[in-house]
Amino acid sequence: MIKKISLIVSLFVTLFTGSAYAYDVQLGSFTDEEFDYAYDPIYTLSALGIIDGFPDGTYRPNVALSREAFIKLLVVAAKIETNQVTGSNPADVGKDRWSAPFISIAHERKWIDSLLDSEGLFHPEQTITRQEVAMLIGKFLLETEGKELRQGWLSTDWKQERNLRDFQDQMMIREDMQPYVYYVIHREIMEGDSGGFKPEEPLIRKQAAAVIYRLINKRIEVQKLDFTGYYAIQSYAAMSQMSKLSDVIFGWSHLEYTTAGTAKLNTDTTVNRIPLGFEEVIAAADTAQIAKELMVFYDGSNLKEFLKDKPAQETFIASLLLTLNDPTYRFTGVSIDFEGLKEAASAEDYVGFLKDLKDQLGTHTLSVSVPPIYYYKGYDLEQIGKLADTVILMAYDFTHNESKLPSAPLPLVHDVVRTALAFIPKEKLVLGISKQANQWISTDGITAPPLSPAIAEVEKRLAMPDVTQTWTLPYFLKQVTFEDARGSHVIYYEDTQSIAKKLWLAKFYDLKGVSLWFMGSYTEADWELVGQQTAKRSKVN
Numbered sequence: 001m002i003k004k005i006s007l008i009v010s011l012f013v014t015l016f017t018g019s020a021y022a023y024d025v026q027l028g029s030f031t032d033e034e035f036d037y038a039y040d041p042i043y044t045l046s047a048l049g050i051i052d053g054f055p056d057g058t059y060r061p062n063v064a065l066s067r068e069a070f071i072k073l074l075v076v077a078a079k080i081e082t083n084q085v086t087g088s089n090p091a092d093v094g095k096d097r098w099s100a101p102f103i104s105i106a107h108e109r110k111w112i113d114s115l116l117d118s119e120g121l122f123h124p125e126q127t128i129t130r131q132e133v134a135m136l137i138g139k140f141l142l143e144t145e146g147k148e149l150r151q152g153w154l155s156t157d158w159k160q161e162r163n164l165r166d167f168q169d170q171m172m173i174r175e176d177m178q179p180y181v182y183y184v185i186h187r188e189i190m191e192g193d194s195g196g197f198k199p200e201e202p203l204i205r206k207q208a209a210a211v212i213y214r215l216i217n218k219r220i221e222v223q224k225l226d227f228t229g230y231y232a233i234q235s236y237a238a239m240s241q242m243s244k245l246s247d248v249i250f251g252w253s254h255l256e257y258t259t260a261g262t263a264k265l266n267t268d269t270t271v272n273r274i275p276l277g278f279e280e281v282i283a284a285a286d287t288a289q290i291a292k293e294l295m296v297f298y299d300g301s302n303l304k305e306f307l308k309d310k311p312a313q314e315t316f317i318a319s320l321l322l323t324l325n326d327p328t329y330r331f332t333g334v335s336i337d338f339e340g341l342k343e344a345a346s347a348e349d350y351v352g353f354l355k356d357l358k359d360q361l362g363t364h365t366l367s368v369s370v371p372p373i374y375y376y377k378g379y380d381l382e383q384i385g386k387l388a389d390t391v392i393l394m395a396y397d398f399t400h401n402e403s404k405l406p407s408a409p410l411p412l413v414h415d416v417v418r419t420a421l422a423f424i425p426k427e428k429l430v431l432g433i434s435k436q437a438n439q440w441i442s443t444d445g446i447t448a449p450p451l452s453p454a455i456a457e458v459e460k461r462l463a464m465p466d467v468t469q470t471w472t473l474p475y476f477l478k479q480v481t482f483e484d485a486r487g488s489h490v491i492y493y494e495d496t497q498s499i500a501k502k503l504w505l506a507k508f509y510d511l512k513g514v515s516l517w518f519m520g521s522y523t524e525a526d527w528e529l530v531g532q533q534t535a536k537r538s539k540v541n
Helices: 036-047 067-077 100-108 130-143 147-165 175-186 205-220 236-244 278-288 310-324 346-360 381-387 410-421 455-462 496-508 524-533
Strands: 227-231 247-259 262-266 291-298 333-338 365-370 390-394 429-434 437-443 468-472 477-484 487-493 513-517
Touching: 036 205, 036 410, 067 100, 067 130, 067 205, 130 147, 130 175, 130 205, 147 175, 205 496, 227 236, 236 278, 236 524, 247 278, 247 310, 262 310, 278 291, 291 310, 291 365, 310 333, 310 346, 333 346, 346 365, 346 381, 365 381, 381 390, 390 410, 410 429, 410 496, 429 496, 455 477, 455 487, 477 496, 496 513, 496 524
Parallel strands: 227 247, 227 513, 247 291, 291 333, 333 365, 365 390, 390 429, 429 513
Antiparallel strands: 247 262, 437 487, 468 477, 477 487
16 A cells, blocks of 8 residues: 555554454544534544544644645645655755655745845744745746736735735735735635734644635535446436546446356346347437447456456457447447456456457447455456556445445545555556445344445435434534334435545545446436536547
8 A cells, every 4th residue: 555645644544343343544544623614624634634633632723733744735635745855955954854755845945045044944833824835836826826916916916915905914924925925815725814914823733624625625616527427227217417427337237257268248147238229318318419338247256256257258258349339339448347256366457358359349448346445356457457447445445344334435545545546557547436325223232243235215204303414523424313123223324415526535636437326216406416516528439
């Protein structure tokens, strides 16, 4: 797993009782929660590994921040990789100092020139002030702007903002920092109050989280996403939503492999089959002018044997190509969803199969679904990323009984995204979201294994009296609790608010898009959100 980036050099490792896996993310709440306005920013940035708490489980929101700590926050939020460091550091920042790579980046970009003393020292442990924070952010933002805007602002435009704000303490803002301070105020990333801007006050940790979160939001709020919808199971009612998608994947087939030496594409039996009236669905996708992929599903226990059976692969690929090339469907590509490869020995075999398939697809596209590789070692993300046109990351199904860990808590979703990005270009990676609920029922102190209630039933329950609904952090999921004759119920639910946070994550990393499993489970509110976030796209001919 890639090394996590955090404000404090520490690691919070959670190992659930009875679980075979430890996740290097914080899955518990901070024990001190005087967060006020910074509640969501603190937990969001913590889920992304940008900030962290202390070993005792506290966050200490009112503790002042050092210069080096804030520099690290800014570099990470700006997504500048420390392996890009080429410059030197101030004399008092040794190469072995934990913050050295981040300070080197700031030094190279001349962000910290005005923070150096007469001897060229940076004083990394010194408490950072509000004007210093604004100056650093202002320099970062202005270097991303065009030359004309940057020069105009630094020469005269900043004075208009100064006059507009008319802070009581504006004379206390260092003269050389004022253009940058007022640019950050102009961009609404920092602000003053009735007492002024308070330039010399220290920045505390909850303020730092709020400022960095606001900085990220300024970039993210203007971004849009491409959405891939899985038309599978009970999705007919969602057919009208195809205009909001860039791609639809039809869950209408599966690999059939029962005898060595032969296999085929099955589109006739089980839930993964071409439905009656498919023509209407195909027509809707064509009207929306979106790509149409056929999903091939398989999770049989003999999958690893199939991946070693070349004759069976050949007969399967031939069968698949017949369907892909059938003008009845006009599929533009295929999406392979082979699940359950836990052994590393299967990785090379799977890549070999995908390569043989890719070589025969012609103009058809290839997307491949991959699970988190914590415990599924049979997926070579790097090689799959090279072969596939799109890689769909199934960032869910972490459900764990004893700990009541739900399917897709944001810290774990983020962790698998970061891991995948170490091997797969962001331009190919799609964040998979599964609309689901996990329900635990406890009776007389005994908790039964989790259930997966239908989304429609969960929505009905939410409308009933005596139901408590909570936005739970750090999971970023809706928690629903109630009691009835069966016992005490706890449900974690992927609702519109939690989906929105996952879209935020996808935009933070500039991913290719988001996939929705499966279209029929998404509510009207979910689709409204998708419509607000969908990108303008090129139509498929």
